[in-house]
Amino acid sequence: MNAYSALADYYEIFSDKDCDYESWSQYLYLLLRRHGCAKGADVACGTGKMTRLLAAKGFKVVGIDNSEEMLAQAMSAGRATYVRQDMTELLLPHKADFITCVNDGTNYLNAKKTEIFFKRVADNLRTGGVFVFDISTPYKFSNKIADNVFYIDNDDVTCLWCNRTEKDKVTMDLTFFVREGDLYRRSDERHVQYIHGVKDLSERLDKCGFDVLSVTDSYSDRPLKEDSLRATFAAVKR
Numbered sequence: 226m227n228a229y230s231a232l233a234d235y236y237e238i239f240s241d242k243d244c245d246y247e248s249w250s251q252y253l254y255l256l257l258r259r260h261g262c263a264k265g266a267d268v269a270c271g272t273g274k275m276t277r278l279l280a281a282k283g284f285k286v287v288g289i290d291n292s293e294e295m296l297a298q299a300m301s302a303g304r305a306t307y308v309r310q311d312m313t314e315l316l317l318p319h320k321a322d323f324i325t326c327v328n329d330g331t332n333y334l335n336a337k338k339t340e341i342f343f344k345r346v347a348d349n350l351r352t353g354g355v356f357v358f359d360i361s362t363p364y365k366f367s368n369k370i371a372d373n374v375f376y377i378d379n380d381d382v383t384c385l386w387c388n389r390t391e392k393d394k395v396t397m398d399l400t401f402f403v404r405e406g407d408l409y410r411r412s413d414e415r416h417v418q419y420i421h422g423v424k425d426l427s428e429r430l431d432k433c434g435f436d437v438l439s440v441t442d443s444y445s446d447r448p449l450k451e452d453s454l455r456a457t458f459a460a461v462k463r
């Protein structure tokens with residue numbers, strides 16, 4: 226099955242353990258306000274957790290994702306509008322003040338596609354508009370994700386997550402056992418993520434018409450360290 230077909234139902238339960246969306250949204254709020262941003266798009270929005278938080282902070286924001294199942298969750302939570310679109314074909318009706326891509330969206334693209342995505346972002350932003358995205362760092366892939374197996378065991382669902390790394394490509398096979406009465410229904414889905422270096426992405430941003438403002442440790446003003454797990458890029462369209 227496609228990535229997120231089964232995970233969509235549990236995504237927020239699982240991701241809330243690792244992601245501090247409240248503090249991430251506060252970082253985004255301060256940065257976007259500082260640059261006079263009011264309207265924009267949250268790309269690879271998934272179930273819309275950050276999209277809703279940005280809307281609650283007063284931004285006019287549309288959530289964009291290519292997963293039907295993730296968007297169904299987002300739409301059922303309401304408080305923002307959503308459009309199904311591939312991020313490499315991003316097309317907004319009006320130039321945006323900001324575009325965000327939170328929690329690994331960019332890791333789903335290979336090097337060539339990140340460049341296509343950055344160009345689409347530049348084309349859809351006004352001059353001076355702000356682009357903020359993050360990646361799981363090469364350190365996180367080497368030291369946490371690697372070829373490891375993880376499991377999550379809740380009352381209603383058990384999930385096995387097996388990773389296989391080949392060069393810059395990580396294949397993640399997820400198997401779900403979902404309780405249905407006395408039985409468990411099994412489903413399998415595959416995610417493919419790519420490992421990107423900070424320097425490569427910074428160069429690609431420059432090539433696509435951005436000035437990089439900062440690359441920091443996970444939605445904070447702390448400098449990126451060798452063992453940072455998440456790098457947050459903030460860039461301005463020239």
Ligand SMILES: C[S@@+](CC[C@H](N)C(=O)[O-])C[C@H]1O[C@@H](n2cnc3c(N)ncnc32)[C@H](O)[C@@H]1O
Nearest residue numbers: 269270271290291292295311312327328330333
């Ligand atoms: C880890 S989730 C992050 C979701 C959300 N931004 C959050 O913070 O909870 C990654 C999302 O990227 C989306 N995605 C992956 N590749 C995509 C693509 N090519 N175009 C649009 N969305 C994509 C997936 O469907 C998924 O919802």
